[in-house]
Amino acid sequence: MATTVINVLNQYSRDRRNLIPILQKVQEKEKYLSSESISEISIYLGISENDVYSVASFYSQFRFIKPGEHTVKVCLGTACHVRGGARVLETVERELKIKPGQTTADGKYSLETVACIGACALAPTMVLDNEVQRSMTPQKVVDLLKSKNKAENDAK
């Protein structure tokens, strides 16, 4: 694990301006920011761990716990809101039995909300593993998660 973080750090100079890009790169590789990673970054940049946390916790992009295998992001932008985004979120919550920010007990799904993904003409939307899903309805949510699970079971 530590080698991944060190490999990322070696791409950047020891300059504070690189803190956010480093955090982003580390999260991209490791899916989240572990306390070990934060510690490595703090030593590398010569700033306190406190300082690194204060920046990382300010931005909603950063996670401090390991996410599930798949991530569902429900868009709560305005266009999605007026076209039923809240119902989409409720359905995902009900189907996965978790709230935003949580991961299912089997470690399979994490649920997040996002303020707007900028695909407003397709509202309401959600993003499943980086794929934008358009014009969602509660029924489509149920079907999508079912087919995702089925595809995985078949693959096994």
Next chain:
Amino acid sequence: MPSNSEYTIFICEGTGCVSGKSHEIRLALEQKIAEQGLSNVKIDFTGCHGFCEQGPIAIIEPDDIFYTRLTVEDVDEIVQSHFIEGKPVERLFFKDPVSGKAIPLYKDINFYRKQQRIILRNCGHINPEKIEDYIEREGYNALKTVLGKMTPSQVIEEIKKSGLRGRGGAGFPTGMKWEFCQKEQSDIKYMICNADEGDPGAFMDRSIMEADPHTVIEGMTIAAYAIGANEGYIYIRAEYPLAVKRLRIALQQAEDMGFLGDNVLGSDFSFIIHVNEGAGAFVCGEETALMASIEGKRGMPRPRPPFPAQSGLWGKPTTINNVKTLATVPVIINKGSEWYAKIGTEKSKGTAVFALTGKIANSGLVEVPMGMTLREIIYDIGGGLIGGRDFKAVQNGGPSGGCLPASALDLPVDYERLAAAGAIMGSGGMIVVDSQTCMVDLAKYFLSFTQEESCGKCVMCREGTLQMLKILEDITEGKGKEDDIDLLLELSKAIQAGSLCALGGTAPNPVLTTIRYFRDEYEAHIREKRCPALVCKNLITFYILPDKCQGCGICKRGCPVDAISGDKRMIHIIDQNKCIKCGNCLDVCPERFSAVTKVSGEKIEVPEELIAVGSWQNSESEEKL
């Protein structure tokens, strides 16, 4: 008869169309055309056309045929019928939502016909990953003119004469902003492009960067030359991965061709651009917060003055412009400030881009001259509301903006007039709502957003928005009190006065405008515990109408909490204590029965226990017997 025409098919690969599998469609087309050995068909892709709702979209030149809602399954028919037999596929034409007619040609579609595309001029017409396409459409000509023939002061003068104002929302004159920075004496200056399009409901900056990244780079380089900066940053939301990718490709190409880097186009001006990805903080759209974020700090605003032009990034003079502002600059240089100043109204020159969404028939990006009325935008271009429903309100400018009612439809749209009506130009989000949207709920939605995104520095913004949110929650839950409206107005004033940046300064706008124009809805919630739009969960009830239920059981099977009891050919009943008001029963009840209804402030009589379909008699009919 086989067609010998030469065709080029442009598939849209903007975020919207890609979500509809447009990339797969392009690959399938390529394969099919190779199989058929057709040498007369070229396949290319473009960025966003702004008509995402109709996506995936394709345009076929030279005929200018416009295909909508494509799927991979359509590929065979397009190749056989259009490219081999020369007959366009009619069923894929755009269908006008108003007239219902199929319209084959791009230029005849009302959505596009009434627009004037200056900022979006190249969007959908060029391959955003090919610099040659941009150059073919006058790309980088403006930069050549500026570096070859103009001094920085002349550039600033030209922009000032054009009347261009910042398209990020506040509308500050761009030429003046550049002049302030130019006049500062400093060895280092910075040029920043603000691409942190954080307003929910706005996506024009994303579309421009995806569809025409070079115009942003060219505009930014011209601005840097004018102010005397050699280093620039594009601060872009991490939520826009495709735009980031295309910008990086474009930057590399521009550098390879000498439009960026040391001695741009052989001049003694050098300029490089870095891309910084935002990390999901709305407040970073504010310029001082944005700079703090680039410096690797928490993105919190600071007091101004000093303004960025005097002390910006790392304390150096800095200019920050929005994506759309910069995309306009090359056009002004190419066509002249006089030409530009003729478009628009007296104080608001040029065009404005709106993201027209919500309950509108044609959702998408719309660019119109300043001064066009809301009615023209919503009805002529937008095609009116979905299903021809009645217009209730339009929300302009996102969480900082306001909701305008039907009486404002003839308002010409420009900076001043929108502000006078209580809304703002803002980022250009324009969300149309009908009677199914509750205005109190909408105000609550925006406030919960700003409350969550408040950075916490100013007490009034941090705590005041929280108090306002709690009051709005009470109102929507039926716990509103008579003096709540006055309290909201009072808190709004305090928050506006006590916040450093525009986030807090404008956060009350959605509440203020909904109270100003839709006070009766607030009063219905507070006094009658009723939500007229049937949205607020605590105030609505779902019923199965006993005289209409046919006992089919679809609602019972679809209920996620087993709140519906019933049996075959028995009238189904909702247990109101169990019901979570998800509305699924209403969705799934077959239209021919329409037996599920949603009401607020009224009670519908239903049987207390299961009885057979057809045997229901309510108390009134019993009395008659």
